[in-house]
Amino acid sequence: MAAIRKAVGPDFPIIMRVSQWKQQDLTVRLAPTPKEMTDWLLPLVEAGVDVLHCSQRRFWEPEFPELDGENGLNCAGWAKKLTGATTISVGSVGLDGDVLNAFAGKGSKAASVQRLVERMERDEFDLIAVGRALLGDPHWVSKIQSGDHKNLKGFDAAALSALV
Numbered sequence: 001m002a003a004i005r006k007a008v009g010p011d012f013p014i015i016m017r018v019s020q021w022k023q024q025d026l027t028v029r030l031a032p033t034p035k036e037m038t039d040w041l042l043p044l045v046e047a048g049v050d051v052l053h054c055s056q057r058r059f060w061e062p063e064f065p066e067l068d069g070e071n072g073l074n075c076a077g078w079a080k081k082l083t084g085a086t087t088i089s090v091g092s093v094g095l096d097g098d099v100l101n102a103f104a105g106k107g108s109k110a111a112s113v114q115r116l117v118e119r120m121e122r123d124e125f126d127l128i129a130v131g132r133a134l135l136g137d138p139h140w141v142s143k144i145q146s147g148d149h150k151n152l153k154g155f156d157a158a159a160l161s162a163l164v
């Protein structure tokens, strides 16, 4: 990471995608404690990462529920708290099923973004990434912005092979 920072210079933003889990083991945590998460992520931030993009299948799931409960900080929340870096969260925003459904050929219905608004209002993380909801509906952001929630389309797996 230090070499990348050196190569791109001080003004180039470096965003790094990180994941606690694996497709082969959805329950594994690469860092099972905040201390181990700090030991993993802080050296990367100190070497030049500006933004950590923390992978999750469902943004509302707490990373260490044994420490701060079922409504506790998610992965991006802990990454921000432990490193001070700007963080991006992700995972089933606006949909009722996670991304693995899409890879299994299944769709997901539109769902409320209220829980996301609550986490963003308490500054748990800085940005949210939206995957499938946008793949299925390029007008998703403007619909959310204008409060037109009743016309949100959800996600159909056929969108993976179509340009919309």
Ligand SMILES: Cc1cc2nc3c(=O)[nH]c(=O)nc-3n(C[C@H](O)[C@H](O)[C@H](O)COP(=O)(O)O)c2cc1C
Residues within 6 Å of the ligand: 017, 055, 056, 057, 090, 091, 092, 093, 098, 099, 102, 129, 130, 131, 132, 133, 160
């Ligand atoms: C077609 C497709 C391709 C993806 N490719 C990648 C990838 O190459 N690397 C990655 O880290 N995540 C990848 N993802 C995962 C997304 O970055 C994101 O974490 C996931 O779709 C969850 O967000 P969503 O629930 O809003 O869809 C992909 C997702 C989809 C649907």
